[in-house]
Amino acid sequence: MELRSLGRTGLMVSRLALGTMTWGSDTGADDAGAQLKVFTEAGGTLIDTANVYGGGAAERILGQLLTESIDRAELVLASKAVARPDHPRRFDASRGHLLSALDASLARLGTDYLDLWQLHAWDDRTPLEETLAAVDIAVSSGRVRYVGVSNYSGWQTAKAATWQAAWPGRTPLASAQVEYSLLARGAETEVLPACGDAGIGVLPWSPLGRGVLTGKYRGGVPADSRAASSRFDRFVGRFLDDHSAGIVEAVATASDGLGVSPLAVSLAWVRDRPGVVAPVVGARTAGQLVVSLDTEELTLPAEITAALDDVSSPVRAG
Known part of the structure; x- marks a missing residue:
């Protein structure tokens, strides 16, 4: 898999990242291990997790896999802190919480450092200078190599x-x-202009439009899909409208012409956008992940990219 620089740094990462949001909840340890195996065998290096995924289970599963079958030095391990879903304070970017959360993540992962530590969300109750001072402490102590943000607006x-x-x-x-x-x-x-100006690499999450761009919802809502579950119905439902359906049909037309899947078209489009380093792809099974990894050889023709740009543009003429 092609490697790219992470922003204006010397850190090289694979141009697809493996997401672990479902590990420990929808994805068990065996399936997680199979995903990690096919990802690394395909040349993938960037693994994205968070302290809250699966209530900490995602990090524990990943840590166990690192001790059993994967060389830690071959991976770029990324995690996050700030979110506290079961706490009255939903987002906490205070120095005390961040550094405690970092130590807990390292313990679950069984490693003494993170390659990339990300602030999972903006916390308007903590002065930004306090939050960033904690980031500097994490780096100067050797527990973190590089830092990033997640879900920040452009001005943030x-x-x-x-x-x-x-x-x-x-x-x-x-x-x-x-x-x-x-x-x-x-x-x-x-956000993308702010990142471009500051030399920050972009890691898109949900690059497949919360699964809608795969085309699975073109004929309705499958019973085993996320949109059919009470946990994710609102999350996916946002993109089950007429405007999104038009974009999905354009993707399907492009995929038919190229002889590839709608997933491949959608993923290749976002992977090769200006400023993007590595879309974060998640899957419930290794088989699903393989379909995403198969896009490595695909580069969209310029005319197809232009057509998709036009039909999906957030600013429409007239």
Whole structure:
């Protein structure tokens, strides 16, 4: 798999990242191990997790796999902190919570450092300078190599990047995770320009439009799909409208012409957008993941990219 620089840094990562959001909940340890195996065998290096995925189970499963079958040094291990879903304070970017959460993540993962540590969300109750001071402590202590943000708006990204660049010795931001796909192009308005200006690499989450761009919902809602579950129905339902359906049909037309899957078309489109380093792809099984990995050899023709750009544009003429 092709490697890319993570933003304006010397860290090289695979141009697809393996997401672990379902590990420990929808995906058990055996399936997780099979996913990690096919991902690394395909040349993938960037593994994305978080302290809250599966209530910590995702990190524990990944940590166990690292001790059993995978060489830690071959991976770029990324995790996150800030979110506290079972706490009255949903987002907590205070120094005390962040550093405690980092230590807990390292213990679950069975490693003494993270290659990339990401602030999972903005916390408007904590001064940004306190949050970023905790980031600098994590790096200077050797527990973290690079840092990033996740789900920040454009102004939040720019503010954090500017603060870190304002004084020698502060750790620059290497990455930003944001939802980005043919069905969700809002990041192009402010987040992507802020990242481009600051030299921050973009890691799109939900690059397949929460699964809708695979085409699985073209004939309705399958009984075994996320949209049919009470846990994810609202999450997926956002993209089950007429506008999204038109984009999905355009993707299907392109996939028919190229002889590849709608998934491959959608993933290749976002993977090769300006500023994007590595879309984060998740799967319930290794078989599903293989379909995403098969896009490595696909580059969309310019005319198809232009057509998809037009039909999915968030600013429509007339």
